[in-house]
Ligand SMILES: Nc1ncnc2c1ncn2[C@@H]1O[C@H](COP(=O)(O)OP(=O)(O)OP(=O)(O)O)[C@@H](O)[C@H]1O
């Protein structure tokens with residue numbers, strides 16, 4: 318069920334400001350791709366173009382194409398809502414719905430899209446929470462508010478919520494940046510497990526994390542602030558971290574950036 | 576005052592050479608004294624302003640309760656109307672007026688709340704460009720309309736143009752005009768408080784925008800919206816101008832919104848306000864105390880819902 322992502326000549330704008338320029342990349346199914354780069358280089362903007370979340374911001378638009386296998390998600394007859402069911406997303410800050418219980422949070426996507434069958438929902442709650450490595454911690458308090466969990470648990474709840482709708486691609490924008498090292502490890506393990514079923518794209522500022530979890534790494538950079546971000550280099554993760562072919566990449570990952 | 580300590584030498588390590596003492600030539604001691612004085616001055620000004628603001632409030636409450644409070648203790652007050660009772664006679668109650676006020680308030684809310692909430696949803700969740708600016712501007716104008724103007728507008732429409740009789744429903748229409756902007760503005764504030772991350776979280780699950788609004792945004796803002804509605808309702812229930820123009824007083828219980836007169840607490844107060852005979856004067860104060868009590872209850876209910884209904888984020 319995982320899908321290949323093919324991005325061609327993608328530009329992303331906020332109004333007249335071009336935040337991402339001319340990105341072309343291929344992301345293989347059942348792999349983890351890490352996107353790294355300095356702050357403001359357009360990683361979040363880029364990852365949000367992969368599930369058409371970019372355009373919910375007023376004035377934001379996208380040029381170029383993104384194909385999931387053979388389907389262009391920016392084709393005129395494609396419903397962005399459908400795209401987002403296929404390409405799930407986890408955000409930097411955990412955002413469980415405050416009015417819903419843990420269980421309701423997990424199946425929020427299913428219920429809000431009309432699924433009513435109680436047994437199916439209950440199964441989805443358990444399966445998704447197990448997949449997100451959260452089941453054992455919350456199985457006795459499924460009806461308690463989701464906001465009552467710790468930050469790391471909330472983030473795993475959000476991952477469970479994202480995989481409950483059975484997407485084919487999972488996008489994660491700095492999913493661990495608000496978490497402690499233990500929770501971070503839990504999520505990294507989870508990413509490695511989920512890789513067998515999903516195509517995963519993760520944005521991170523943490524080089525070790527990129528090196529630990531990803532198969533391929535893309536380095537974004539920008540010439541200076543106010544200029545658009547570009548994809549500088551993309552390659553196998555071990556290659557990027559041991560022997561990058563571009564100087565700027567090497568400078569960035571070795572911390573000699575400036 | 577912690578600022579004074581800096582200037583004095585009575586600190587435990589004041590003599591130690593390595594202690595960051597006050598006499599480093601930074602002028603700390605002078606500045607802190609000046610600030611202490613200014614701080615004290617500002618405090619006095621604030622307390623005075625507060626006291627001045629409280630005086631009329633306490634005074635009003637005191638006179639209304641001392642003169643009208645006793646009426647509320649009589650159970651007849653809550654069960655009888657003024658039917659067949661003249662200004663010379665003690666007795667009767669205010670149930671006709673209470674009922675009219677509550678009924679008109681309720682119907683006003685039933686009409687104004689959906690319109691106001693949906694307008695606010697449009698403005699916050701959908702509104703872009705010219706139309707949204709225009710709607711927002713209209714709401715601003717509506718907010719500024721004096722109640723007498725709203726009343727005269729409905730009068731011109733209902734009586735002069737359509738030639739209908741003055742009925743309670745015309746009052747309701749005028750109150751609706753006054754309540755809508757209050758509901759729109761308070762609901763808007765509450766919707767803006769809902770973090771954008773929740774909307775994006777729902778969008779990212781493939782939930783359409785309208786469903787995100789109905790199932791995620793509105794429940795999150797619910798208690799705040801209810802609070803705003805109750806506060807708005809409390810405001811229109813004490814409104815008098817529309818009642819004077821469109822809803823004359825009667826002593827009898829009335830339930831028909833579309834025919835005959837419907838008494839309310841403000842018109843009951845107005846009716847006997849020039850009376851000199853004691854029984855009538857007592858009833859005026861009683862009606863005033865009742866109105867304040869009703870509005871107080873609504874306000875308290877609003878605050879309670881705001882306090883207990885807020886979801887934990
Ligand atoms: N909503 C927005 N409106 C206008 N400009 C925006 C918006 N969001 C981001 N930008 C701009 O787009 C550029 C790229 O931002 P983006 O958030 O994609 O960077 P990033 O690589 O994710 O940075 P970080 O690592 O700090 O998260 C920046 O110059 C930013 O100021």
Ligand SMILES: [Mg+2]
Pocket residue numbers: 360361362490
């Ligand atoms: Mg970012």
